[in-house]
Amino acid sequence: MFSTSVSNRTILVPILALVAIQLFFIRSVTSVNETNAYLYHKCFEKDGKYKPKSPYEENINFLISNVWKNASVKDYIYGIEGYRPNTVYLAIQCRGDSYGSKCDTCRSTAYSELRKRCPRNKGAIIWFDRCLLRISPTTFMNKMDLKNKFYMYNRKKVRDPVSFNAKTKTLLNKLTNDATRGGPEREFEVYWLYEQGDMKLDGKMKLHGMVQCTRDIRETGCKKCLDGIIGELPNCCDGKEGGRIVSASCNFRYEIYPFLDTHR
Incomplete structure (x- = not known):
């Protein structure tokens, strides 16, 4: 049913009708x-x-x-x-x-x-x-889709999951607010309904994150979509060094290493 490969770093968890959960492994980069x-x-x-x-x-x-x-x-x-x-x-x-x-x-x-x-x-x-x-064969325009989604997370756990989870949620919430600010004049900007950023952790470590929505659900729908999947962090990525939730309408990802092109 699904194509899989083994890795030491990342686990993929498909969510099928939010009931049946299966575990798969995929490759990742560091x-x-x-x-x-x-x-x-x-x-x-x-x-x-x-x-x-x-x-x-x-x-x-x-x-x-x-x-x-x-x-x-x-x-x-x-x-x-x-x-x-x-x-x-x-x-x-x-x-x-x-x-x-x-x-x-x-x-x-x-x-x-x-x-x-x-x-x-x-x-x-x-x-x-x-x-x-x-x-x-049917329209999905302006229809927020959270039924078709999956989780991915790093196998490694941080030493202080409570503090790390709180900082991860803070960063993702900030990126959500930044991504959904503005109005119709931003509709054709490259970065509309998308934001990336980082947060300092202990020592020299940084937490890197991104959020994004499909443009058809606009700002209000985007914030609702991202708030929904960010609220699932404890189920997805509790204390994990990296993770993401990806749906048909929005997604987020965070890691303790850079994973995006730094063009901004």
Whole structure:
């Protein structure tokens, strides 16, 4: 059902309908993240399948080829193509520090892998480290999705989990407030609904964090989404040196090492 590999550092916990929990292992890196690792995917079987060379597949291909090429802002794209019953809705979201060629490469990889992992599924979603891609026969615009999500965390625990947990929550809450400030004039900024930052810990150590939302849920929905998953920190990452919760609408990550491109 899922592709897995073994690592000594990171555990992936998929949440399926918030009931069944399974453990998997994935690769991770210990320095600035220059990779675009596959994280997770989900095929929505209830949406059915399309046939090869069908109008539905043609509409997907059109969106992938043309909407991306013609978009003025390419870190988040939402597109619609075709008439019922072959309408396709597609969204691509790149991580806030992954724009330009890195975003474009992730998009291409995500589409290729989604076709392999969810062959001919009308509805599916795939997450990579630098982007997510979602297709659906029904609209998901302006609909906050916390049902499709997963946890990832570092195997190592800190010495003082109570203090560390409090500081992690403080940092993520601050980043959430920064990411959701402003109004309509920010809609086409690269950093809209995204924020990264750090916090000093004991000695020379720093805690690094980021938050991000898909742009369709806007500021109010973004804050509600992030507040919701940050509230799940005790279930996900209690005392862990690093962790993240990733949903279809928002995500956060924190580590005790830099993991983002420092372009800001």
